[in-house]
Amino acid sequence: MIEIFNSAGDIPQEWDQLALEYFQTREFLIHAQEYNPCGQSYYVMKREGVIVAGAVVYTLAPDLLTYLKIKSPVKMRICGIPCSVSASGLLGKCAMELLPAIFERERGLKLFLNLDHKPESGQATGHTLPTIVVHTPFKAMQEYERAMRYEYRRRYKKARSVFRDVKTEVAGCGAFGEAEHRLYLNVLNRSKGKLETLSCAFFSKLPPAFRLTRFYAEGKLLGWHITLLYRRTMYFFLGGIEYSLNNEYETYFNILYDIIEKGIESGAEYVELGQTAEIPKLRTGGSIVEKYMLAQHSSPIFSKVIKLAGGILEYRCKFPRNRVFKEETDV
Numbered sequence: 195m196i197e198i199f200n201s202a203g204d205i206p207q208e209w210d211q212l213a214l215e216y217f218q219t220r221e222f223l224i225h226a227q228e229y230n231p232c233g234q235s236y237y238v239m240k241r242e243g244v245i246v247a248g249a250v251v252y253t254l255a256p257d258l259l260t261y262l263k264i265k266s267p268v269k270m271r272i273c274g275i276p277c278s279v280s281a282s283g284l285l286g287k288c289a290m291e292l293l294p295a296i297f298e299r300e301r302g303l304k305l306f307l308n309l310d311h312k313p314e315s316g317q318a319t320g321h322t323l324p325t326i327v328v329h330t331p332f333k334a335m336q337e338y339e340r341a342m343r344y345e346y347r348r349r350y351k352k353a354r355s356v357f358r359d360v361k362t363e364v365a366g367c368g369a370f371g372e373a374e375h376r377l378y379l380n381v382l383n384r385s386k387g388k389l390e391t392l393s394c395a396f397f398s399k400l401p402p403a404f405r406l407t408r409f410y411a412e413g414k415l416l417g418w419h420i421t422l423l424y425r426r427t428m429y430f431f432l433g434g435i436e437y438s439l440n441n442e443y444e445t446y447f448n449i450l451y452d453i454i455e456k457g458i459e460s461g462a463e464y465v466e467l468g469q470t471a472e473i474p475k476l477r478t479g480g481s482i483v484e485k486y487m488l489a490q491h492s493s494p495i496f497s498k499v500i501k502l503a504g505g506i507l508e509y510r511c512k513f514p515r516n517r518v519f520k521e522e523t524d525v
Contacts, residue, residue, distance in 0.1 A: 196295050199236040202227045206238065208245045212285035216424040217275045221401055223250065226276050229396040234276065235300075237292050247286035249296060251304075252276045256389050270303040277396070278389050279431070280325040280469050280485060282308045290315070297490055303500075306488040313488050318501040320508025322487040323469035326480035328454055330428075330465055335455045338479075346477060346518045353444040354451065360443065361410040362452070367400040367420060374408070374418050377434025384437075385470055397432075404431065407452060409445065417445040421456055428457030428465045446471075450478050472513055479518040 199205050202223035213219045227234050233253035239246050254276070255269040273296065274283040284292065284306065293315060296304065306313075313319055332338045339347060363369075375394040382391060397406075397420070408418040417440075419433035430453045435445050450467065457465035467475045472482070489507060491497040500507070 195240045196292070197238045197240070198299070199238065200234070202234065202236060205236050205248075206245060209236075209238065209248055209285075212245060212248050214285075215279075215281040216403070216422060216429070217277070217279045217281040218250075218285055223275075225399065225401060226396075229399055230276050230390060230392060232276050232390065237296065239286070239288060239292055245286070247284075247288040247292050249273055249285070249289065249292045250275060250283040251296065251300060254389060268303060270305055271300045272305050272307060272389075274305075274307040276390060277392060278469075279429075280308050280323075280466070280483075282310065284309065293490075297492070301492045303496070304490050304492075306490075307485075309486040309488060312486045315488060315490075317497065318489040318507065320487055322485050322509050324472065324485055324509075325469055325483040326467040326472055326475040327483050328457070328465040328467060328478060328480045330454065330457050330462055332458050335458055338454065338458060341519045341521075342479070343517060343520055346479075346516075349447075349477070350451065353447040356443055357409075357445075357448045359411070360416065360448075363408045363410070365406050365408075366402060367397055367404050367406045369408075370394065370398040370400075370406055373415050374406075374434055377415065377417060377436055378432060379434075380437055381432075381434055392432075407456075409443075409448070409452075411439070411443060414439065416440075416443050417449055419449050419453060421453055423457075423460050423462060426461070426463045428453065428460060428462040430465070430467045432468075447474060447478075450475060454478060472511070476513060476516045477518065479516075482513060 202220060205220050210219050216222055235251045237249040251271050251273050253269065254272050275281050290313060307322055339350060342350060372394060375397065404420050404422050406418060406420050409416040415436060417433060417435040420431040422429045422431055433449055440446060453467065454465050467480055487508065489500050491500055
């Protein structure tokens with residue numbers, strides 16, 4: 195049996211048993227619908243009264259050829275989490291069985307983002323932006339530094355040295371304001387895979403588990419980031435940068451190092467640095483986690499065209515092998 199809900203608050207409590215990441219939970223979906231409403235629908239599959247699969251679907255008009263840097267806004271239904279995170283909008287081991295119901299009910303173009311495996315569905319499929327994850331088996335940041343090869347340790351020390359006199363403030367996200375939002379828009383406007391634009395209220399009303407870290411030099415806001423610890427993974431949610439001061443203070447690298455440090459101090463096994471800006475994240479010790487997409491149209495003709503032209507929709511980029519840590523090999 196499949197049920198469809200238009201309000202995250204109406205989703206059964208058992209939904210959270212399927213959620214592997216916090217961004218898939220009812221609590222976060224309720225927040226996202228309140229502060230980023232975009233026609234959300236929630237599919238629930240039950241067997242013998244037990245939820246075995248779920249899906250989050252919403253409406254957006256992104257640039258269809260965004261990875262080719264071609265302006266091409268197309269309204270579509272997206273299966274994903276409506277706030278630019280790497281978590282999938284499909285939940286549960288049986289989630290792919292929901293596709294026929296979504297294909298039938300949702301008209302027009304559908305895009306399924308951040309799938310963990312390349313689906314075998316007969317539809318157009320391909321790569322989307324990968325996620326960068328850092329394994330953190332370290333007890334302290336000093337161990338992380340000592341584990342680096344010389345060239346990466348030298349870059350780390352250089353970046354940290356220019357940040358030595360920077361003031362760091364950690365607070366709840368209620369402290370988020372227009373100054374932070376302006377820096378978020380700075381980053382968003384440079385993003386190669388941007389989808390939605392989130393409001394200031396989306397950030398300032400985030401649940402208590404999210405923590406806001408801000409960096410100041412001579413009274414000026416250099417940048418900020420928001421993190422979340424969930425099930426032994428530290429997540430880098432989103433951030434903002436004052437680009438006019440970025441080179442002087444190496445703000446972006448210092449944001450990444452600070453997130454990794456927070457992960458280590460919290461005892462997290464992994465730090466998830468998110469999607470985009472892959473090269474600098476890989477240079478901090480991150481590894482590529484591939485993500486996939488699927489596209490389908492309710493018109494058989496358009497669906498066939500999308501499948502034939504699927505290569506121009508997917509993200510294609512090769513990254514150099516970064517042997518950041520001493521024990522790593524090229525194998």
